[in-house]
Amino acid sequence: MANIRKEMEGLVLEEKLIFDRSRPGKKAYSLPKSDVPETPLNEMLPEGLLRDTIQDFPEVSEVDAVRHFTRLSTWNYGVDSGFYPLGSCTMKYNPKVNENMSRLPGFAQTHPYQGDDLSQGVLRLMFELSEYLGEIGGMHSVTLAPAAGAHGELTGMSIIRAHHERAGNPRSKVIVPDSAHGTNPATTATAGYAPIEIKSNERGCTDPRAVEALMDEQVAGIMLTNPNTLGLFEENIVEIARIVHSKGGLVYCDGANLNAVMGVARFGDLGVDVMHFNLHKTFATPHGGGGPGAGPVGVVEKLAPFLPIPTVEKNDNGYYLNYDRPLSIGQIIGFAGNFGVMIKAYCWIRSLGPDGIAAATKNAVLNANYILARLKGHYHLPFDRVCKHECVFSDAYQLKHGVTTMDIAKRLMDYGMHPPTNYFPLIVKDAIMIEPTESEDKASIDNYIDAMIAIANEAQADPDLVKSAPHKTKLSRLDEVQAARKPVLRWKKED
Numbered sequence: 350m351a352n353i354r355k356e357m358e359g360l361v362l363e364e365k366l367i368f369d370r371s372r373p374g375k376k377a378y379s380l381p382k383s384d385v386p387e388t389p390l391n392e393m394l395p396e397g398l399l400r401d402t403i404q405d406f407p408e409v410s411e412v413d414a415v416r417h418f419t420r421l422s423t424w425n426y427g428v429d430s431g432f433y434p435l436g437s438c439t440m441k442y443n444p445k446v447n448e449n450m451s452r453l454p455g456f457a458q459t460h461p462y463q464g465d466d467l468s469q470g471v472l473r474l475m476f477e478l479s480e481y482l483g484e485i486g487g488m489h490s491v492t493l494a495p496a497a498g499a500h501g502e503l504t505g506m507s508i509i510r511a512h513h514e515r516a517g518n519p520r521s522k523v524i525v526p527d528s529a530h531g532t533n534p535a536t537t538a539t540a541g542y543a544p545i546e547i548k549s550n551e552r553g554c555t556d557p558r559a560v561e562a563l564m565d566e567q568v569a570g571i572m573l574t575n576p577n578t579l580g581l582f583e584e585n586i587v588e589i590a591r592i593v594h595s596k597g598g599l600v601y602c603d604g605a606n607l608n609a610v611m612g613v614a615r616f617g618d619l620g621v622d623v624m625h626f627n628l629h630k631t632f633a634t635p636h637g638g639g640g641p642g643a644g645p646v647g648v649v650e651k652l653a654p655f656l657p658i659p660t661v662e663k664n665d666n667g668y669y670l671n672y673d674r675p676l677s678i679g680q681i682i683g684f685a686g687n688f689g690v691m692i693k694a695y696c697w698i699r700s701l702g703p704d705g706i707a708a709a710t711k712n713a714v715l716n717a718n719y720i721l722a723r724l725k726g727h728y729h730l731p732f733d734r735v736c737k738h739e740c741v742f743s744d745a746y747q748l749k750h751g752v753t754t755m756d757i758a759k760r761l762m763d764y765g766m767h768p769p770t771n772y773f774p775l776i777v778k779d780a781i782m783i784e785p786t787e788s789e790d791k792a793s794i795d796n797y798i799d800a801m802i803a804i805a806n807e808a809q810a811d812p813d814l815v816k817s818a819p820h821k822t823k824l825s826r827l828d829e830v831q832a833a834r835k836p837v838l839r840w841k842k843e844d
C-alpha cells in the first residue's frame with residue numbers, strides 16, 4: 350500500500366445548497382444607472398409569457414455563484430481528473446484540440462437551413478468522414494445520421510428489414526448471442542423481430558454450430574457484438590457469416606468498441622453486412638458526458654439504397670444532401686445528425702492517420718492484457734485467454750471472505766480511483782470489468798493494479814475494512830435503491 354500514488358485525498362471542499370448562500374439584495378452584477386426611461390416588462394410582453402416571481406430564488410454575488418459551482422464540480426470524477434477504467438464505455442482522454450476545432454466559428458455558427466451552396470465545407474467534412482469510416486470498417490457506404498449507438502442499431506436493423514421486405518418476406522427472428530450488448534436484443538425487438546438467444550461457449554464466444562442449428566428462412570440475420578461484452582474477439586465470425594448468408598440472412602456487427610480492432614481488422618472483410626460505430630467512445634467525443642453522440646452505420650453495397658435520408662453526396666457542382674432516395678428507410682433525425690461530434694471524429698482520424706489509428710488499437714489491447722496478466726491470480730478470471738480492449742474478472746476469490754464486487758469498487762475510492770464496471774456483463778457472475786483504453790500510460794495502469802492487489806490482500810487480512818468502505822469520501826455508502834426509487838429533487842426551505 351505504501352507505494353501507491355494517491356492522487357486525491359484530504360481536500361474535500363464542503364458546499365451546501367446555493368440557497369444557503371442566499372442573502373436578500375445580493376446581486377451577481379453591477380451596472381451603471383440607466384439613463385433612459387424604464388419600460389415595464391408587461392408593456393412589452395403578453396401576460397401569458399411573463400412568469401411570476403420565483404419564491405425563495407437564491408440571491409447571490411458573482412463570486413458566490415462561481416465558488417458554488419466550482420466546488421460542486423470537484424465532487425465529480427471525470428476522465429480529466431484521473432484514470433476512469435469503466436469497461437464497455439471507453440472512457441478515454443480525448444485531445445482538447447478536437448474540441449477547439451468543433452468550436453471554430455465557421456462550424457459552430459453554421460445553420461442547417463443555410464443551404465448546400467453555403468455549406469460546402471461542412472458537407473465536405475461529412476462526406477470525407479463517411480469515407481474514412483467506410484475504410485476503417487470495410488463498408489461500402491456510411492450514414493452519419495444516427496445520434497447514438499443504440500440509434501445506429503435501430504437504423505441498421507431497419508435497413509435489414511427493408512432489404513428482406515423488398516425480397517418479399519421481412520422474416521420474423523434475429524439471433525442474438527448472450528455475449529451481445531444489452532441494446533442488441535432491445536433493438537431487435539424494437540425493429541419488430543423476436544430475438545433468439547444463443548449461449549456463449551466455454552471460450553466466451555458464439556459457436557457456429559449453435560447458429561447453424563437455429564438458422565432458417567425465418568431468421569432475418571444475427572446481431573453480434575465484436576469484441577463481445579466479455580472483451581473477447583468473436584473468433585468464428587467468418588464461419589458464422591457464411592452460415593447466416595447461406596440461408597439468406599444478414600450479419601449485423603455492433604462495432605461500438607471499435608478501438609479494439611480499428612486499423613487492424615475490418616468487419617466488411619469478415620462477412621459483416623451492417624455495422625455501427627460509436628463516435629462518442631472511440632472517435633474523440635467523450636462518452637457518458639450526457640452530451641450528444643453519433644452512431645454512424647456502415648453497410649455493404651447492396652444495402653446502400655436503404656440508408657436513411659439525407660445522404661451526403663458529390664457531383665460536378667460540389668457536395669449536396671440527397672433526399673431523393675426512393676428505397677430509403679426515411680429520415681431518422683432532425684437534419685443530418687449531430688455535426689459537432691462529426692468534426693471531432695474527423696479531426697481525430699486526420700491527426701492520427703492510418704498508422705496512428707492502428708497504434709491506438711494495439712495500445713488499448715496491450716494495456717488490457719497487461720492488466721489481465723498482472724491481476725490474474727489475485728482475482729478470479731473466468732475466461733483465461735488473450736482479451737481485446739477490456740478484461741473481465743469476478744469476486745469469486747474475495748467472496749470466500751465475504752467481500753463482494755461492490756465492496757471492492759467502493760474500496761477503490763479510498764485509493765482515489767474510479768471503480769471499474771461492476772456486475773456487467775451479466776453472463777459473468779459478479780463481474781469486474783476493466784477497460785484501460787489507449788490513453789493511459791504504464792505508470793497510471795501499474796498504480797491501479799497495485800491498488801487492486803492491495804485490496805485483494807485487504808480482503809483476506811481485514812475483510813471488514815473493505816466491506817465498510819469507502820472511508821475517505823464525503824459520504825460513505827448511499828442507499829442506492831432508495832435514491833433511485835424516491836429521489837429528492839426539490840429544495841425545501843428549512844424552518
Ligand SMILES: *Cc1c(COP(=O)(O)O)cnc(C)c1O
Nearest residue numbers: 437497498499530532574603605
Ligand atoms: C455503448 C455500447 C452501445 C450503446 O451505445 P449508446 O451510444 O450508449 O446507445 C451498444 N453496444 C455496445 C457494445 C456498447 O459498448
